[in-house]
Amino acid sequence: MTSTAPKHHKAKALKPGSVPPAKELCSQCGLCDTYYIHYVKEACAFINQQIPGLETESHGRARDLENENELYFGTHQQMMAARKLEPIEGAQWTGIVSAIAIEMLTQGKVEGVVCVQNTPEDRFQPMPVIARTPEEILAARVNKPTLSPNLSILEQVEQSRMKRLLAIGVGCQIQALRAVEKELGLEKLYVLGTPCVDNVTRAGLQKFLETTSRSPETVVHYEFMQDFRVHFKHEDGSTETVPFFGLKTNQLKDVFAPSCMTCFDYVNSLADLVVGYMGAPFGWQWIVVRNDTGQEMLDLAMEQIETQPVMSKGDRRQAVQQSIPAYDQGVTLPMWAAKLMGVVIEKIGPKGLEYARFSIDSHFTRNYLYMKRNYPEKLEQHVPEFAKKIVGQYQLPED
Numbered sequence: 001m002t003s004t005a006p007k008h009h010k011a012k013a014l015k016p017g018s019v020p021p022a023k024e025l026c027s028q029c030g031l032c033d034t035y036y037i038h039y040v041k042e043a044c045a046f047i048n049q050q051i052p053g054l055e056t057e058s059h060g061r062a063r064d065l066e067n068e069n070e071l072y073f074g075t076h077q078q079m080m081a082a083r084k085l086e087p088i089e090g091a092q093w094t095g096i097v098s099a100i101a102i103e104m105l106t107q108g109k110v111e112g113v114v115c116v117q118n119t120p121e122d123r124f125q126p127m128p129v130i131a132r133t134p135e136e137i138l139a140a141r142v143n144k145p146t147l148s149p150n151l152s153i154l155e156q157v158e159q160s161r162m163k164r165l166l167a168i169g170v171g172c173q174i175q176a177l178r179a180v181e182k183e184l185g186l187e188k189l190y191v192l193g194t195p196c197v198d199n200v201t202r203a204g205l206q207k208f209l210e211t212t213s214r215s216p217e218t219v220v221h222y223e224f225m226q227d228f229r230v231h232f233k234h235e236d237g238s239t240e241t242v243p244f245f246g247l248k249t250n251q252l253k254d255v256f257a258p259s260c261m262t263c264f265d266y267v268n269s270l271a272d273l274v275v276g277y278m279g280a281p282f283g284w285q286w287i288v289v290r291n292d293t294g295q296e297m298l299d300l301a302m303e304q305i306e307t308q309p310v311m312s313k314g315d316r317r318q319a320v321q322q323s324i325p326a327y328d329q330g331v332t333l334p335m336w337a338a339k340l341m342g343v344v345i346e347k348i349g350p351k352g353l354e355y356a357r358f359s360i361d362s363h364f365t366r367n368y369l370y371m372k373r374n375y376p377e378k379l380e381q382h383v384p385e386f387a388k389k390i391v392g393q394y395q396l397p398e399d
């Protein structure tokens with residue numbers, strides 16, 4: 001008798017401590033902790049960049065490179081700024097992600113939600129779960145600002161015989177998930193993504209907190225916000241802000257994971273619906289609906305949110321061009337100058353979608369240089385055409 005079991009059932013997950021297939025570029029997305037490691041050569045975002053092909057499979061078409069909004073923000077039907085009328089206490093922003101996930105579950109669209117809670121001992125240590133109750137979804141609210149093996153629960157999905165699933169995740173996790181989607185035995189997969197940039201290992205996070213915050217051990221939450229400051233929230237409810245331009249770039253250069261230094265999927269191109277903040281005015285979240293499935297998810301939360309059209313103000317280009325050599329040389333401004341620059345740039349600097357383009361341009365130029373220096377042999381295949389076009393607008397230092 002011949003077995004009809006899928007081929008991946010015979011594959012062996014990576015043993016703890018062994019070198020992952022993407023080596024130092026591994027973002028610990030979790031795929032290799034499962035028998036889906038069988039597909040790693042095609043699926044891994046850092047071995048086989050395949051964003052345009054997967055955009056077409058997921059959304060029906062790849063992004064239009066001639067349309068500036070699609071070039072930057074990926075395939076989409078609409079974008080908006082939004083916030084919850086009643087914010088969820090303890091969420092990263094106003095809790096739109098958790099609210100949509102709860103509606104998806106309670107309205108019976110899905111049987112489970114892939115999300116990431118933290119371990120009981122450490123508020124920043126990620127613990128991926130398949131949530132099956134609203135309480136379990138709420139327990140996953142707020143960012144765990146570290147690399148998180150969300151896909152490590154994929155074997156449990158198949159074993160549970162679940163047919164309808166919502167997965168929440170960042171770009172590298174979602175790229176690998178899309179690549180193995182057909183192997184999961186699902187009737188319907190919904191994907192709710194967040195943008196992601198400059199992620200770190202748990203040890204890297206500690207270094208970031210220690211070099212940047214006045215009280216690293218009491219930080220419960222932080223975010224790089226649209227006012228060009230990092231906002232830290234402490235256990236006692238107080239807020240601390242540090243201007244981007246005052247970050248100790250020379251010490252922080254090696255903190256970001258190599259995977260994040262080679263990532264060009266800041267906006268989570270393959271999710272059905274993306275919820276972030278960078279394209280919205282300060283205090284608001286930013287929503288990108290990529291396809292009909294994304295619209296179906298957003299519709300479930302419309303009564304809980306207020307919205308406004310996206311806006312765009314200012315011109316980022318000069319600021320990006322000037323930041324390229326400054327970052328490259330690890331320049332750190334004295335704190336008084338950094339604060340002053342923060343105030344000036346907040347007044348006259350890019351806002352809304354232009355702020356998002358500022359952030360994308362700054363990270364893509366930095367990452368392109370990093371790749372060119374460290375992985376020149378991968379540059380051509382790994383950098384998607386849209387990113388080459390974005391980087392091509394700037395003058396990069398010659399080596």
Ligand code: FAD
Pocket residue numbers: 088090091092093094095096097098099114115116117126140141142143144145146147148150168169170194195196197199223275276277278279285286
């Ligand atoms: P909540 O309701 O608080 O829910 C947060 C959700 O995020 C939870 O469902 C949880 O499962 C999931 N999550 C938490 N940590 C992780 C993780 N490590 N990996 C995968 N999923 C996770 N937005 C921007 O616009 N620009 C950015 O540069 C940016 N960087 C980010 C970096 C990281 C590491 C993460 C996780 C998110 C980032 N975001 C960024 C998204 C943004 O910070 C908010 O997460 C998003 O706006 C949702 O807010 P919320 O209040 O609706 O989420």
Ligand code: SF4
Pocket residue numbers: 020021022023025026027028029030031032033040043044045046047176
């Ligand atoms: Fe495996 Fe994910 Fe690491 Fe790639 S990034 S090697 S798919 S765990």
